[in-house]
Amino acid sequence: MRKRTIFAAVTAALALPLATAVPAGSHGWVTTPPSRAAYCAAGTVTNCGDIQWEPQSVEGPKNFPTSGPADGTLCAGGNSRFAQLDDPRGGAWPAKQVTAGQQLTFTWKFTARHATTRFRYFMTKPGYSASTKLTRSNLDLTPFLTVPYNGAQPPTTVSHTATMPSGRTGHQVVLAVWDIADTGNAFYQCLDVTY
Template sequence: MRKKIGAAVVGLAVTGVSLLATGSASSHGYTDSPISRQKLCANKTVSGCGQIQWEPQSVEGPKGFPAAGPADGAICAGGNSRFAELDDPRGGAWPATSVTSGRNYTFRWQFTARHRTTDFKYFITRNGWNPSQRLTRAALEPQPFLTVPYGGNQPPPTLTHSGTLPYKSGRHLILAVWTVHDTGNAFYACSDVQF
């Protein structure tokens, strides 16, 4: 009897360690420059964020944006209903990063699990976009203003790359999309900016 209980305890311990290891592997990445909504939630800069405050790296959804991917109105959460708070425009009151139109900007990603990567794409809202409404494809410029090919390589834990911001004025939203090379998914990060 004592051997059976000991074997059961060892089995449960191994299962627990395996689950912990798998849990960390299921997390991925987010942008912190410009700061994304999920990072604002994790930093406790904003409240009422729900589950995303504990896992800002997990905004994963189908890849292929804008032809495929998350549905309109659910883009900032990657189509993941567990993180729906990211799609709430909060009346246009998300904290915004100050940026300068037409200037070079350094984008930064933080990764908790580094996947082979196809590319990084950055979209921005059109002039006249209403920041108090949920993000839709119609609210975005049709083409990314920056695409960084990554050739199936694995990024380091922190990755930066630079690109020129488009000529805009006022409040806008930048959608960053990290396309994973060897799965059907991508990671999404919405960052509110003020030109």
């Protein structure tokens, strides 16, 4: 009996570090219009690093814009593993054609559902240069769409329809933020659009 108890204690002691070392499960990303992560996962854009296998994992600190990922790392959620998402690629990311006032639907796909505070969508300011990294100073920090969720879990997919802001021309970037209610993190997705 004593050997069995010692074996169980040793097994439990060894299992604990392994259980805590396993990264959190997958989460969610914007599939329509395709986000940078979605383009990388589909192979439409290459040289994406780990994001090609983990488009759902762009997670970083929440409370953007007062805190959250550092400027220049917003598209990767501050996660250096996904730094390729922050590379403006000289403005060459594929971009969805849009017009001011157009209704555009954003669809998220989830592989792990979380209690959710809200979804928010921000856009770059007029005059944004698509060859520069995304920072707070080149974003309109008032979301053009906020969808409250009040702690509910979203279904496996969720869509939000927004009116595209006016006053922009050329290549712009949408920063979509999924704020999680029961953790200190949020999920970040960058989408490129052309007016």
